[in-house]
Amino acid sequence: MEFLPADLVLNIVMLGLLFLILLGFVVLLTFIYKFLTNWLEYLQKEKTAGTEQIRHEAQQEAQNILESANKEATQIISDTGKKASDILEEMEGMSEESKQKLSDTLSKTSANLLKIYETNIKKQKSESLQALANLTENIDKSLSKEVGEFEKLLREETVESKEKIREKLLKKYEKLDNELQDYKSRRMKELDSSLYDILYNVTEEVLGKGLNMDEHRKLILESLDDAKKRDLFGNSG
Amino acid sequence: MNLAKKLRTYDNAVELKYFVEDLKLNLSKDKRKSVKSVLEEESNGMKDLFLDLLNESNISISDSSAVTDFLGDIINKINNFERVNLVVAVDPDEDLIKTVADWIQDKVDKSIILKIDVDPDILGGIKVTYKGKYLDLSLNNKLNGIFKSKDILKI
Numbered sequence: 001m002e003f004l005p006a007d008l009v010l011n012i013v014m015l016g017l018l019f020l021i022l023l024g025f026v027v028l029l030t031f032i033y034k035f036l037t038n039w040l041e042y043l044q045k046e047k048t049a050g051t052e053q054i055r056h057e058a059q060q061e062a063q064n065i066l067e068s069a070n071k072e073a074t075q076i077i078s079d080t081g082k083k084a085s086d087i088l089e090e091m092e093g094m095s096e097e098s099k100q101k102l103s104d105t106l107s108k109t110s111a112n113l114l115k116i117y118e119t120n121i122k123k124q125k126s127e128s129l130q131a132l133a134n135l136t137e138n139i140d141k142s143l144s145k146e147v148g149e150f151e152k153l154l155r156e157e158t159v160e161s162k163e164k165i166r167e168k169l170l171k172k173y174e175k176l177d178n179e180l181q182d183y184k185s186r187r188m189k190e191l192d193s194s195l196y197d198i199l200y201n202v203t204e205e206v207l208g209k210g211l212n213m214d215e216h217r218k219l220i221l222e223s224l225d226d227a228k229k230r231d232l233f234g235n236s237g
Numbered sequence: 238m239n240l241a242k243k244l245r246t247y248d249n250a251v252e253l254k255y256f257v258e259d260l261k262l263n264l265s266k267d268k269r270k271s272v273k274s275v276l277e278e279e280s281n282g283m284k285d286l287f288l289d290l291l292n293e294s295n296i297s298i299s300d301s302s303a304v305t306d307f308l309g310d311i312i313n314k315i316n317n318f319e320r321v322n323l324v325v326a327v328d329p330d331e332d333l334i335k336t337v338a339d340w341i342q343d344k345v346d347k348s349i350i351l352k353i354d355v356d357p358d359i360l361g362g363i364k365v366t367y368k369g370k371y372l373d374l375s376l377n378n379k380l381n382g383i384f385k386s387k388d389i390l391k392i
Contacts, residue, residue: 196384200384204360204380211326216333216361219361220361223362224363226374227372232370233367
């Protein structure tokens with residue numbers, strides 16, 4: 001701290017002045033910010049309304065604000081200088097104890113300001129982190145929801161397709177089964193018919209050639225008895 | 238005289254009828270000819286049967302009038318025969334014909350003669366028609382019945 005003057009009072013005064021100058025700049029910047037904000041609003045109005053009148057009014061307003069800010073800044077700086085001068089004057093009449101108290105107060109104030117600043121920074125940081133966390137969480141939720149819906153849709157379509165394919169396969173299977181049954185039935189009838197034809201022919205062949213005259217005679221007499229039993233000859237005999 | 242028993246079959250009856258009609262015609266053509274001389278000219282297989290019938294009926298061959306009446310009587314009897322139509326599977330021998338004819342004579346009517354046709358396709362048994370009624374009692378028919386009802390599977 002060798003670049004500072006050795007006199008404590010002078011240091012305090014310088015610090016106070018510096019503080020006031022900074023405050024003036026802050027006020028000036030605030031007015032500039034306000035001016036620019038209003039300017040942008042007017043520009044937007046102009047964009048939407050599209051009238052020269054609005055632009056002119058905006059320019060006028062901006063000019064007024066700028067001038068007002070300039071005046072206020074000038075006034076503040078002037079007041080600051082005056083206050084610094086007053087302080088300087090008061091300092092000269094102050095005792096060592098008072099000077100020490102003032103120094104402590106300023107230090108405390110600076111410390112408080114620093115603390116408030118740090119608190120705000122921390123709060124801002126915390127809020128930013130919270131917002132980031134919320135944003136991440138929201139994105140996560142939104143993504144999960146989207147993925148869930150997509151999965152659901154995919155599943156529904158897959159299940160639906162599966163069901164359709166199953167139905168088609170079942171119908172095809174039933175048709176094939178019916179055709180097979182028809183074919184089986186037809187073939188079985190043909191087979192039956194062929195089998196009976198073969199059996200009949202074999203039996204016919206065997207019986208036709210196999211009976212001797214005595215067997216024929218026996219069969220004829222049995223048939224005549226049968227005919228009589230069936231009343232073919234009526235009351236004759 | 239049981240003419241049907243002697244003739245047995247319709248074919249024999251028809252043959253005898255033709256023989257008798259022929260004889261009757263020959264006798265009427267030349268009335269001076271004796272029955273004996275006309276018969277001697279005949280070579281038909283029915284001649285012996287006819288002579289047997291005359292003998293059984295105690296009619297003398299020299300009695301032309303009685304013989305002429307007898308001829309008419311035979312024709313009438315043949316015309317009045319009842320006929321049983323039989324279809325058999327084999328060509329029947331005399332023994333089979335006699336057996337069947339005897340059965341008919343004994344169990345149905347003495348004035349029935351047989352009309353027999355042969356059809357090997359019936360395999361065995363008979364198809365019989367009598368007075369407009371018909372029965373198929375052939376082996377072929379029975380087999381068809383069995384095969385149609387699929388009873389063969391149970392055999």
